[in-house]
Amino acid sequence: MSVRVLLPNAFQKHTNGAKEIESKAANLPQLIEEIEVSFPALKQHLRDSDGQVRRFINFYVNDEDIRFLGNEKYSFKDGDEVLVIPSIAGGCSPHGHPRFAVLAARHTRFAPCKCCSYCGREDCLCDS
Amino acid sequence: MAVAYELRCRDCGKRFANEPLSSCGECFSPLEVVYDMDAAKRTFTREAITAGPSSMWRYQSLLPVPQDYVAPTPAGWTPLLEAPRLAKRIGAKNLFLKNDAVCLPTLSFKDRVVSVALANAKIFGFDTVGCSSTGNLANAVAAQAARMGFKTYILVPADLEPAKILNTQVYGATLVRIEGNYDHVNRLSSQIAERYNWGFVNVNLRPYYAEGSKTVGYEIAEQLGWKLPDNVVVPMAGGSLITKIRKAFNELIELGLVAEKQVRFFGAQATGCSPIAKAVKAGTDQIEPQRPNTIARSLAIGNPADGPYAVRAIQQSGGWAEDVSDVEIVSAIQELAETEGIFTETAGGVTTAVTARLYAHGRISPDELTVSCITGNGLKTTDALKGRYELERAIRPRMADFEEFVAQHEVRGVAVEDLVVGGEHVR
Numbered sequence: 223m224s225v226r227v228l229l230p231n232a233f234q235k236h237t238n239g240a241k242e243i244e245s246k247a248a249n250l251p252q253l254i255e256e257i258e259v260s261f262p263a264l265k266q267h268l269r270d271s272d273g274q275v276r277r278f279i280n281f282y283v284n285d286e287d288i289r290f291l292g293n294e295k296y297s298f299k300d301g302d303e304v305l306v307i308p309s310i311a312g313g314c315s316p317h318g319h320p321r322f323a324v325l326a327a328r329h330t331r332f333a334p335c336k337c338c339s340y341c342g343r344e345d346c347l348c349d350s
Numbered sequence: 351m352a353v354a355y356e357l358r359c360r361d362c363g364k365r366f367a368n369e370p371l372s373s374c375g376e377c378f379s380p381l382e383v384v385y386d387m388d389a390a391k392r393t394f395t396r397e398a399i400t401a402g403p404s405s406m407w408r409y410q411s412l413l414p415v416p417q418d419y420v421a422p423t424p425a426g427w428t429p430l431l432e433a434p435r436l437a438k439r440i441g442a443k444n445l446f447l448k449n450d451a452v453c454l455p456t457l458s459f460k461d462r463v464v465s466v467a468l469a470n471a472k473i474f475g476f477d478t479v480g481c482s483s484t485g486n487l488a489n490a491v492a493a494q495a496a497r498m499g500f501k502t503y504i505l506v507p508a509d510l511e512p513a514k515i516l517n518t519q520v521y522g523a524t525l526v527r528i529e530g531n532y533d534h535v536n537r538l539s540s541q542i543a544e545r546y547n548w549g550f551v552n553v554n555l556r557p558y559y560a561e562g563s564k565t566v567g568y569e570i571a572e573q574l575g576w577k578l579p580d581n582v583v584v585p586m587a588g589g590s591l592i593t594k595i596r597k598a599f600n601e602l603i604e605l606g607l608v609a610e611k612q613v614r615f616f617g618a619q620a621t622g623c624s625p626i627a628k629a630v631k632a633g634t635d636q637i638e639p640q641r642p643n644t645i646a647r648s649l650a651i652g653n654p655a656d657g658p659y660a661v662r663a664i665q666q667s668g669g670w671a672e673d674v675s676d677v678e679i680v681s682a683i684q685e686l687a688e689t690e691g692i693f694t695e696t697a698g699g700v701t702t703a704v705t706a707r708l709y710a711h712g713r714i715s716p717d718e719l720t721v722s723c724i725t726g727n728g729l730k731t732t733d734a735l736k737g738r739y740e741l742e743r744a745i746r747p748r749m750a751d752f753e754e755f756v757a758q759h760e761v762r763g764v765a766v767e768d769l770v771v772g773g774e775h776v777r
Binding site for chain 1: 638653655658
């Protein structure tokens with residue numbers, strides 16, 4: 223029994239460029255452990271400070287969100303395709319494009335602001 | 351003069367240079383735009399804004415575009431209307447409507463976010479743009495992409511309302527109908543954005559796109575005479591708009607353009623797709639995804655990308671969230687049209703019905719200054735009213751026929767009493 227696991231671009235700098243793996247994991251917890259053993263550099267990025275898998279990482283089995291299939295209780299079936307996608311994923315950067323370079327040069331005078339831009343307060347809880 | 355800006359991870363705080371990127375490479379959380387607020391103190395002033403164009407671009411110096419950017423489409427700057435007749439109907443006395451049903455060019459608030467997203471698509475050098483959409487975004491991307499000369503791929507759920515499909519195709523966009531709901535469409539869009547070098551407005555351009563929503567908040571404050579309301583009622587799909595209105599208010603406070611005030615934020619969802627409202631009611635920011643089943647298809651996002659942040663904005667502000675049935679949504683569409691002359695789509699029905707419930711349940715007091723955000727136009731979801739109105743038999747062009755007709759029909763719209771009693775406005 224094995225499943226095919228497709229990893230997002232965002233993982234690849236922590237996986238030496240690997241985009242997909244074959245796994246014999248029986249369920250999601252086993253799969254996450256296997257990914258962490260295969261790619262130790264990814265572990266600290268995959269889990270938060272409490273050891274929980276970060277909430278913006280979503281898992282899909284054959285196009286369906288695994289949370290609709292029972293989440294951790296779902297038993298993988300032979301041939302399942304597992305997609306790992308941050309909830310708002312994607313990023314293809316046309317680096318080197320002359321217009322992009324012009325923009326980057328314009329914005330070098332950025333000074334970090336002291337307040338949270340999300341809520342506007344310095345002592346906010348937005349990042350907690 | 352625009353101030354400098356860059357990207358920051360909402361969770362771990364890591365900074366990123368401006369690039370088409372949506373999630374943090376360290377913790378995979380969403381990114382957002384942050385600004386040099388010291389510079390903004392000099393450029394983002396009441397005087398400069400008032401002297402600016404009659405569009406959302408009057409707030410350009412706190413939008414993520416270069417200072418010399420000239421927007422090709424004047425979106426936003428929609429009416430903020432007092433709503434005395436609706437107010438009387440639902441037990442309110444100080445109710446306003448922010449009417450993005452007439453936002454240009456495509457009659458929804460999505461015109462605002464797309465304006466900012468496509469500006470950045472140009473800057474980053476994309477020749478093709480796209481989006482995953484429940485309809486309004488599709489219309490907005492198609493129209494503005496046509497004007498800016500982009501090739502366009504737009505992904506929507508296959509069962510989208512016919513008007514929203516036509517209003518995308520007419521601009522020459524390539525429309526891809528997906529067998530599935532919005533969450534399926536969105537997942538596929540994420541995969542496409544990783545494979546193709548395209549600018550997806552709500553995927554890899556999302557941090558920039560989302561900033562356009564702030565202009566709803568700026569406009570509300572300016573149109574109230576540079577003051578903040580007590581309460582805001584906002585429809586929630588992905589949950590971004592409510593957080594960005596709050597961000598706008600807090601930026602205005604920080605820059606000294608309005609007096610500091612704790613505005614309470616209230617979220618509105620349809621019961622058939624209410625993951626954010628459910629989390630608020632349960633007192634958690636853990637969002638359980640749902641399979642949407644509602645006529646409010648523009649709000650039918652079962653796995654809202656900004657859900658946790660929307661919950662937090664509501665909870666921290668002392669607000670609340672409610673959800674209403676499809677029957678209530680349709681009734682509210684009719685009530686808003688009959689009392690205030692605004693024909694909104696199903697999402698506006700959600701917001702109006704939730705607003706009424708918040709007053710009925712005592713969560714909003716009648717005298718408090720409350721703004722209800724109408725985000726889309728009813729002409730796009732006329733199927734929601736199917737069967738509600740009968741086409742009357744035509745009469746001959748004779749006065750006798752007309753008088754007979756009048757005798758058989760009561761005139762609609764006289765249910766609300768005159769709002770002037772004893773020489774004083776009862777509002």
